[in-house]
Amino acid sequence: MESARSMLYSRDISLDLWAEAVNCAVYLLNRSSSTQTKDVSPYELWNGQKPALQHIRVFGSEGYVHIPDERRRKLDKKSVRLILVGYENENYRMFDIESGKITISRNVHFNENNIPVLRKHTTSISITDEQEQREGIQDIPFSPGDNQNISESSFESVETQEDPNDVTYQPPQIISEDDERNITLRPRRKRNEEANFIELDVPTTYEEAINCKNSNKWKEAICEELESLKENKTWKLVNRNNEKTVTSKWVFCVKRNSDGDIERYKARLCARGFTQTKNVDYKETFSPTTRFDSIRIILSLAARENYELQQFDVKTAFLYGELSEDVYMEVPEGVHAEPRKICKLIKSIYGLKQSSRCWNRKFSSFLTTYGFEMCPSDNCIFVGHFNNYKVILILYVDDALLLSKSKSILLHIINDLKQSFKIKEFNLNMFVGMEITKNDGIITLSQKQYIKQIINRFNMSDANPCSTPADNNVILKKNDSESNINFPYREAVGALMFLSTVSRPDISYSLNVVSRYLNNPSKDHVNAVKQIIRYLLKTKDVCITYNCNKELVGFSDSDFASDIDSRKSNTGYIFMMNGGPVSWASRKQNTVALSTTESEYMAASEAAKEILWLRQLLIDIDEPQLVITLCIDNQSAIKLIHNPIYHKRTKHIDIRYNFIREKVEQNVINVQYVKSSNQLADFLTKALPSGKFILNRDQVLNIN
Secondary structure (H helix, E strand, O other), X not given: OHHHHHHHHHOOOOHHHHHHHHHHHHHHXXXXXXXXXXXXXXXXXXXXXXXXXXXXXXXXXXXXXEOOHHHOOOOOOOEEEEEEEEEEOOEEEEEXXXXXXXXXXXXXXXEOOOOOOXXXXXXXXXXXXXXXXXXXXXXXXXXOOOOOXXXXXXOOOOOOOOOOOOEEEEOOXXXXXXXXXXXXXXXXXXXXXXXXXXXXXXXXXXXHHHXXXXXXXXXXXXXXXXXXXXXXXXXXXXXXXXXXXXXXXXXXXXXXXXXXXXXXXXXXXXXXXXXXXXXXXXXXXXXXXXXXXXXXXXXXXXXXXXXXXXXXXXXXXXXXXXXXXXXXXXXXXXXXXXXXXXXXXXXXXXXXXXHHHHHHHHHHHHHHHHOOXXXXXXXXXXXXXXXXXXXXXXXXXXXXEEEEXXXXXXXXXXXXXXXXXXXXXXXXXXXXXXXXXXXOOEEEEEOHHHHHHHHHHOOOOOOOOOOOOOOOOOOOOOOOOOOOOOOXXXXXXXXXXXXXXXXXXXXXXXXXXXXXXXXXXXXXXXXXXXXXXHHHHHHOOOOEEEOOOOOOEEEEEEOOOOOOOOOOOEEEEXXXXXXXXXXXXXEEOOOOOOOHHHHHHHHHHHHHHHHHHXXXXXXXXXXXXXXXXXXXXXXXXXXXXXXXXXXXXOOOOXXXXXXXXXXXXXXOEEEEEXXXXXXXXXXXXXXXXXXXXXXXXXXXXXXX
């Protein structure tokens, strides 16, 4: 009943629908795991298989139900707007506000952010806040100037004199003593819905954290976060005076190492930034992040030059950013304050729309003042020269990687950083999702743990492994019938996309194809995604290896009209440096090519754009390579690049693809012919037979 009550009031739905809400709550609880059932849902215990969850939507959401052709005339509307109140197997129970009838349908398009008003009046609820005393949980005072670390043993009762600007750790939150508040419930607008299904054993609320079986760990994490907020002077308490405020939420997670073991319990106080208003409490939000291509290029150089590597992160990084706007926040849970007090934010806090931008500007300004120069081609790469040693710094939000031939220089820089920021150093093993190993001038990149997570997430651990990520005898096409699959297709493609982007070019083509059918996947499309995962099951230990001294060289290739639905061709290019790939892409071309020459020419032009960026990055990090070779296996395309002769068969080609001619004439790009058997981009344009695919993959990934 508690779940049903929450569902009704959170969406302001009439209590007349209480029975629908109860049935819906039971439906969801039967499909939710718990510690009482050993992390298995009741549905799975009863049926012996995991429940389908991809059809779950937010209770009370607005949905447009399709009206079949036979039930409407020519100019009648094709859908009707109804409200989701429950489920019938995997169909939806939709409520008609006007008629009061329930319609059962599967063909529904939802708008989960729009909350319809179902009542003609709002409901006023009187709530009394009472101070709850729990065993082992007492106040911890926070007074300005205190710098001592807080540990679990600090949970002791301490009497202090009240200071209106002081913040106190107070579980649970005390707003006032026996103060009755009237709250008017109104429909919430444009708020992102919180996830219904989360990682097991990680609390989702402050109350859960301080009362769960690992509460001591979470209390320690909460104290650490509040200590950081106080030390950074993140806010000051002011009297409420009709200011627009944002609310906050505690977010909890565990940080794991490359072996999957818990390394740290983390608690983060986050502002609900989605309640901010543009030009009122924020203006600009953009903040750069480094490209994985940049990281791979620099790591390939580190292998060649045998650089020392030092990884670190900045603890509570976003709290260092300085706000230029006036932002006010409600007093968060765990902080004791007088009634009518709110927090005026002085520094940025996690969750604000501008927090990432404020932090990036703060740290970038420090680095440039210290002596680093920001690379124009990638604003998160910094290069400096100290005591005749070159130092490169890669910044990815609050994680950083330092590289230089001198270990002492790196340690000196980190010690200087510690004077201004809280720095935690790590042995290099995991950086932004990449597992990195370095040994005697050899650097490898892999994502073994991430692949294992994908396999377990989609229940493929018992599947049959296969040798290729795509079947060269299967051609996928658009599904014209209604999708009726029981597989989280979009989630699987999204999870694989990150893997393809970071360390596995060998699945790029397969992923490029299956990502075209996200809206209405068929069984064939699902089987194609599962084949990628089955391939990863067999090759999870495959990695990129950098171990030699070779200049940057590119390969571009194309198929011809392979997409059955649009007859567009597929572009593939890959750039190799110091033994391994540093940049690659596989994508469908934007226009229809009329010949293989044209499709190869268009692919080469796309590769040329990537060459210019790679060339500039190498210049920025003081590793210039003025001429970069691009290998193509089509003689006609090469002739078309070298000889811009007007011809009736090529006159129609979009002028933007002629960009490569200019760069060849300027001696920026050197186009060379390569045999098809040596075309390393071949597996980025088509599904190859097993033997050819494995040979191509091993050449690219430097697998002996």
